[in-house]
Amino acid sequence: MLGAPMTLAPPVTVETPSGKDAAYENFPVGSWLLAARLRPHVAVFYDFARAIDDIADNPALDAADKVSRLQGFEDVLMGRGRDVRGYEKAVRMRDSLDATNVTSRHCADLIAAFKQDATKLRYRDWDELMGYCILSAAPVGRYLLDLHGERVAGYAAADALCMALQVINHLQDCQDDYRKLDRVYLPGDWMAEHGAAVEEFDLQASRPGLRMVIDRTLDGVSELLAGAEALPPALRSRRLATESSAILRIAHRLRVLLRRRDPLAGRVQLNRAGYLWCCVRGAIAAVF
Numbered sequence: 001m002l003g004a005p006m007t008l009a010p011p012v013t014v015e016t017p018s019g020k021d022a023a024y025e026n027f028p029v030g031s032w033l034l035a036a037r038l039r040p041h042v043a044v045f046y047d048f049a050r051a052i053d054d055i056a057d058n059p060a061l062d063a064a065d066k067v068s069r070l071q072g073f074e075d076v077l078m079g080r081g082r083d084v085r086g087y088e089k090a091v092r093m094r095d096s097l098d099a100t101n102v103t104s105r106h107c108a109d110l111i112a113a114f115k116q117d118a119t120k121l122r123y124r125d126w127d128e129l130m131g132y133c134i135l136s137a138a139p140v141g142r143y144l145l146d147l148h149g150e151r152v153a154g155y156a157a158a159d160a161l162c163m164a165l166q167v168i169n170h171l172q173d174c175q176d177d178y179r180k181l182d183r184v185y186l187p188g189d190w191m192a193e194h195g196a197a198v199e200e201f202d203l204q205a206s207r208p209g210l211r212m213v214i215d216r217t218l219d220g221v222s223e224l225l226a227g228a229e230a231l232p233p234a235l236r237s238r239r240l241a242t243e244s245s246a247i248l249r250i251a252h253r254l255r256v257l258l259r260r261r262d263p264l265a266g267r268v269q270l271n272r273a274g275y276l277w278c279c280v281r282g283a284i285a286a287v288f
Contacts, residue, residue: 014069014086015051016058033243033283038147041096045143048073048093049110056114059180066118074111077104102146106139121182122198125189126220130163132185137166148237161228161248164221168254171214171263175201186213206262214263221255232285246282253278 034042055061055069076090084091097104113136123129141158145151170177170185177183178201184191191198194216196209206214228248235241253270261268270278 012083012086014055014072015089016054016061017051018054018057020050020054033239033246033279035148035237035239041100041147042144044089044092044096045107048089048107049140051089052111052114056117057181063118067115070111070115070118074108077107077111100147102143106143106146109135109139117183122184122188124187126187129167129185129187133163133166134159137162144240145235148235148240150235150237150240154231154234157228157231157234158244160224160226161231161244161251164224164228164251164255165247167217167221167224168251168258171217171258172254172267172269175264178202186217190216201264203264206264211262215259218255218258221251225251225255242283244282245285246279249278249282249285250275 052070052073055066058066061069072087073090076084076087077094079094093107094104096102097107113132116132116135120132123132138155138159141162142155145154145158167185174184174186177185178198184198184201190196190213191210194209194212196207196213200207200210225248228251232241232245232248235244250270253274254268257268257270
């Protein structure tokens with residue numbers, strides 16, 4: 001006599017995919033510039049970061065739900081023994097870190113940043129914004145340096161590059177962040193000083209005061225990029241140096257475009273030709 005049919009537990013839904021992928025990013029994630037043996041680990045890191053970022057950016061979830069899901073990712077990442085269903089990307093990330101002997105600190109910092117995204121909607125000043133970026137952006141560069149066996153001394157320049165890219169992304173997405181999530185990443189004291197109100201992010205064009213805040217923010221980006229120039233020549237991995245140089249060129253080009261264009265009138269981004277040209281220029285600069 002046959003036994004009762006086995007029933008499988010229903011899948012647990014934790015992730016909330018946004019549909020964004022590596023093509024949406026301002027830097028070539030896991031590109032062919034990196035060593036082939038490391039690309040699978042970079043892909044696991046990207047998938048992990050994308051999954052937790054999508055949870056934090058989902059307007060359909062309340063803050064408590066976001067934090068709970070993100071805490072689940074952290075618990076599984078740290079091997080705290082909870083049910084891993086729905087957290088498979090955290091399991092893969094943990095396995096990858098074990099295989100490469102890279103610290104889990106960078107992933108934990110990302111989770112901390114996205115928990116902050118769930119509850120914090122405004123930033124008082126530039127320093128407070130940089131405090132957020134050191135959690136939300138710097139871990140990406142630090143992870144890549146550690147994965148390549150680079151020196152910790154390279155963290156400062158890598159931090160500057162990643163934080164500059166983060167602020168550029170904030171400017172690119174300033175209207176969507178406000179409309180969908182009521183989030184504003186521009187420094188509040190600068191907004192007040194120039195008479196700009198957050199409601200202006202809902203307009204189709206920047207008013208003079210808001211434009212001044214955007215330009216002032218781009219001044220901060222310029223300072224960060226100046227500090228990032230030291231990164232490519234300091235790297236022992238020529239492949240990583242080439243990729244870093246290409247990313248620098250992308251960041252500089254986006255900074256110029258954001259000076260010329262209004263992010264409220266449409267997303268300011270590189271087209272494919274511009275993106276590839278920056279990569280070529282970066283590769284040439286790394287070689288010579």
